[in-house]
Amino acid sequence: xxxxxxxxxxxxxxxCSLAAMAxxxxxxxxxxxxYCALGLVVVASYPREGTTWSSATQGEGRKPVLRDPSSFPYxxxxxxxxxxxxxxxxSTPPGVxxxxxxxxxxxxxxxxxxxxxxxxxxGYYYGDNxxxxxxxxHMVGAGVEDYGHIxxxxxxxxxxxxxxxxxxxxxxxxxxxxxxxxxxxxxxATPNVLAELTAAGVYTGVHRYSFQGPGNNYVIFDPxxxxxxxxxxxxxxxxxxxxxVLTLSGWGLLKGSLTGHNGVGVPVYFVTHFSxxxxxxxxxxxxxxxxxxxxxxxxxxxxxLDFGAGDATVTIIxxxxxxxxDQAWRNLANDWRGEDFxxxxxxxxxxxxxxxxxxxxxxxxxxxxATFYTSLYxxxxxxxxxxxxxxxxxxxxxxxxxxxxxxxYYSDLSLWDIHRTHTPLLTFLRPDVALDIVRSLxxxxxxxxxxxxxxxxxxxxxxxxGNHGYEVxxxxxxxxxxxxxxxxxxxxxxxxxxxxxxxHDSRPCLEEYLVLGYCPMEKDSNSVSxxxxxxxxxxxxxxxxxxxxxxxxxxxxxxxxxxxxxxxSPSHQLACPRSNTSAFHCPLDPYLNEWLFKAxxxxxGNAAQWRWFVPHDIRGLLSLFDSQSSFIALLQxxxxxxxxxxxxxxxxxxxxxGNEPDILAVxxxxxxxxxxxxxxxxxxxxxxKYSSQPDGLPGNDDYGTMSAWYVWxxxxxxxxxxxxxxxxGSPSLQEAKLQLLNxxxxxxxxxxxxxxxxxxxxxxxxxxxxxxxxxxxxxxxxLSIGGNLTFWLSDTPFGA
Numbered sequence: 181x182x183x184x185x186x187x188x189x190x191x192x193x194x195x196c197s198l199a200a201m202a203x204x205x206x207x208x209x210x211x212x213x214x215y216c217a218l219g220l221v222v223v224a225s226y227p228r229e230g231t232t233w234s235s236a237t238q239g240e241g242r243k244p245v246l247r248d249p250s251s252f253p254y255x256x257x258x259x260x261x262x263x264x265x266x267x268x269x270x271s272t273p274p275g276v277x278x279x280x281x282x283x284x285x286x287x288x289x290x291x292x293x294x295x296x297x298x299x300x301x302x303g304y305y306y307g308d309n310x311x312x313x314x315x316x317x318h319m320v321g322a323g324v325e326d327y328g329h330i331x332x333x334x335x336x337x338x339x340x341x342x343x344x345x346x347x348x349x350x351x352x353x354x355x356x357x358x359x360x361x362x363x364x365x366x367x368x369a370t371p372n373v374l375a376e377l378t379a380a381g382v383y384t385g386v387h388r389y390s391f392q393g394p395g396n397n398y399v400i401f402d403p404x405x406x407x408x409x410x411x412x413x414x415x416x417x418x419x420x421x422x423x424x425v426l427t428l429s430g431w432g433l434l435k436g437s438l439t440g441h442n443g444v445g446v447p448v449y450f451v452t453h454f455s456x457x458x459x460x461x462x463x464x465x466x467x468x469x470x471x472x473x474x475x476x477x478x479x480x481x482x483x484x485l486d487f488g489a490g491d492a493t494v495t496i497i498x499x500x501x502x503x504x505x506d507q508a509w510r511n512l513a514n515d516w517r518g519e520d521f522x523x524x525x526x527x528x529x530x531x532x533x534x535x536x537x538x539x540x541x542x543x544x545x546x547x548x549x550a551t552f553y554t555s556l557y558x559x560x561x562x563x564x565x566x567x568x569x570x571x572x573x574x575x576x577x578x579x580x581x582x583x584x585x586x587x588x589y590y591s592d593l594s595l596w597d598i599h600r601t602h603t604p605l606l607t608f609l610r611p612d613v614a615l616d617i618v619r620s621l622x623x624x625x626x627x628x629x630x631x632x633x634x635x636x637x638x639x640x641x642x643x644x645x646g647n648h649g650y651e652v653x654x655x656x657x658x659x660x661x662x663x664x665x666x667x668x669x670x671x672x673x674x675x676x677x678x679x680x681x682x683x684h685d686s687r688p689c690l691e692e693y694l695v696l697g698y699c700p701m702e703k704d705s706n707s708v709s710x711x712x713x714x715x716x717x718x719x720x721x722x723x724x725x726x727x728x729x730x731x732x733x734x735x736x737x738x739x740x741x742x743x744x745x746x747x748x749s750p751s752h753q754l755a756c757p758r759s760n761t762s763a764f765h766c767p768l769d770p771y772l773n774e775w776l777f778k779a780x781x782x783x784x785g786n787a788a789q790w791r792w793f794v795p796h797d798i799r800g801l802l803s804l805f806d807s808q809s810s811f812i813a814l815l816q817x818x819x820x821x822x823x824x825x826x827x828x829x830x831x832x833x834x835x836x837x838g839n840e841p842d843i844l845a846v847x848x849x850x851x852x853x854x855x856x857x858x859x860x861x862x863x864x865x866x867x868x869k870y871s872s873q874p875d876g877l878p879g880n881d882d883y884g885t886m887s888a889w890y891v892w893x894x895x896x897x898x899x900x901x902x903x904x905x906x907x908x909g910s911p912s913l914q915e916a917k918l919q920l921l922n923x924x925x926x927x928x929x930x931x932x933x934x935x936x937x938x939x940x941x942x943x944x945x946x947x948x949x950x951x952x953x954x955x956x957x958x959x960x961x962x963l964s965i966g967g968n969l970t971f972w973l974s975d976t977p978f979g980a
């Protein structure tokens with residue numbers, strides 16, 4: 181999701197690669213007939229309700245068969261987000277991890293040895309027919325190719341053709357594939373091997389390969405593999421024999437779309453343990469296989485192990501580190517103490533059951549239950565715990581640091597996205613993680629000299645626009661998560677908002693913004709979106725300054741937060757590009773997605789979608805319209821016309837459920853006495869833009885952002901980031917019990933629930949009846965004490 185189309189000096193998001201999607205859109209349209217002819221455009225091949233799998237309780241030495249996902253107590257379909265196409269691909273990996281784990285062990289797929297970039301941001305695409313290998317790091321729903329460190333794959337042949345890129349790939353089918361949280365299994369048809377995966381902890385993945393029938397049994401380790409083709413610039417493998425035990429270690433240096441923004445890339449180191457001793461082993465370099473070779477380094481190297489012939493099962497433990505091989509060994513010792521595959525799987529499953537069990541919901545619709553719990557699962561996958569065993573992590577300065585006791589350091593923070601829904605949901609359900617995210621941002625400032633826009637691993641990726649880490653910090657602070665270095669956090673925010681000469685291009689166009697009160701179109705192709713984002717960010721700085729009793733700073737930044745008005749054209753009722761000479765250059769058609777093919781002034785959206793982005797001053801935005809009735813009419817049109825475009829293949833020119841700029845818009849009706857319209861459209865979006873199928877996300881999940889949107893809206897609530905206020909909507913569930921970490925339980929009940937009853941007749945939070953017309957909001961302090969939130973639903977709007 182993270183990119184812009186243009187490159188050059190005026191482009192602020194050039195490190196990102198939704199451009200990869202946008203730049204290819206016209207070519208994609210031109211080639212669509214070609215892809216259809218090849219069978220590469222998947223129309224509808226997803227298994228529907230009623231699909232059955234073989235059941236098993238497989239142990240070592242038992243006949244290998246696929247597991248039954250119904251054994252997992254919550255209805256999670258980990259394949260949601262792996263389907264769709266073009267802008268509608270969810271980009272979520274279906275493999276295994278523990279909550280927030282660094283290890284994301286997942287299959288990377290191909291279609292007849294071909295890869296279409298935008299389908300593979302998460303490594304796996306549901307419409308593919310081949311698995312290339314299983315790799316150990318993955319992006320989580322981002323619109324960019326990166327990660328995919330250290331490929332592993334079983335094979336029955338070993339020759340120069342096999343060890344070349346994708347030479348060890350295998351055919352597979354969904355009829356012989358299953359997965360649920362903590363487990364992935366597939367029959368690899370080419371070598372006739374059942375491959376199973378699970379996660380032993382934050383840093384460690386477990387492979388089990390059951391070779392069946394005649395043939396040699398090889399396992400390939402390819403440290404040059406990556407999701408983004410040819411992104412690994414150097415790699416190494418090394419066999420060691422310690423007291424008669426053979427192990428394999430190595431590393432791969434990956435310079436991807438984001439990880440390469442530091443100019444060098446990011447190495448991942450790995451170590452292994454094998455349940456069986458191989459009969460032989462070796463390495464390869466540029467296709468030349470060396471039997472018994474112990475080391476190889478280069479851009480096309482790898483290692484293999486030979487486990488004999490015929491039926492055999494081998495379990496392989498792989499631990500990773502972003503620091504060193506030695507640290508990978510420490511990570512392995514932290515996660516794994518000799519348990520077999522079944523024991524590790526049981527632990528991983530128990531962890532996910534406990535995590536998802538924090539929210540117990542009920543619905544008469546199996547589809548709703550599956551969509552909700554899959555969304556909740558996706559919420560708890562990111563971000564990435566980047567501190568390693570012993571609390572050490574590699575910082576933004578490329579030096580080793582140690583966290584304070586009890587803290588986990590997190591990275592892979594898609595801040596442009598997650599501040600809207602994901603981090604507020606973590607603040608509510610997992611305040612321990614939310615607080616450590618804020619502490620991590622402050623540590624990045626201390627280590628690297630600036631707060632990041634989109635940190636990946638230990639790299640300032642420079643991705644996207646704005647400084648929306650500010651809102652993450654403020655949101656935690658106003659919700660009483662204040663046990664962090666607030667003074668340093670504020671100092672970082674203030675410095676970035678006032679100093680145009682900081683490293684890492686923290687605020688492009690800041691110098692002009694400070695002088696003119698807006699970013700001029702000549703300076704940046706995202707000028708309107710930058711101005712609106714900076715006004716939002718300035719509000720966050722000013723609000724925190726006010727809470728810290730820094731009255732002069734508060735006045736300065738809160739005044740600057742009104743700069744969104746400087747790009748508002750009253751005659752067009754739009755925020756428009758503005759020149760150095762103050763002239764407005766509004767688009768002729770605000771619904772045209774010009775950003776796909778030219779410099780439009782807007783980031784990943786059109787003028788109509790950015791019209792509604794003033795989250796910090798919605799009443800001020802309302803005052804800019806000709807009248808309240810025109811505000812309502814335009815907003816209704818925005819949603820009504822969005823229904824006409826059912827496909828997610830291209831961006832919807834009206835409300836676009838698959839991207840972030842307008843995802844708050846459905847709740848704006850609450851400010852104009854029309855909460856009934858929020859209820860109506862929110863319920864429609866939940867029912868029509870999300871599902872429990874592989875194409876069940878409306879776009880890139882963006883590190884849990886879209887999934888968190890669904891969770892909030894299905895519960896009948898929605899956060900206003902950086903404040904203590906939540907919007908009230910219309911729940912899609914009949915009942916929910918949220919076990920908060922403070923020990924309180926919030927019980928949400930929907931009375932008179934039905935598909936047709938989308939409106940609220942009444943809502944009561946504990947003893948307070950909520951004013952659905954004038955004040956359809958609740959406060960964080962009211963929700964966090966627990967109790968009962970009861971909705972009475974109706975088929976007619978309140979007061980009608």
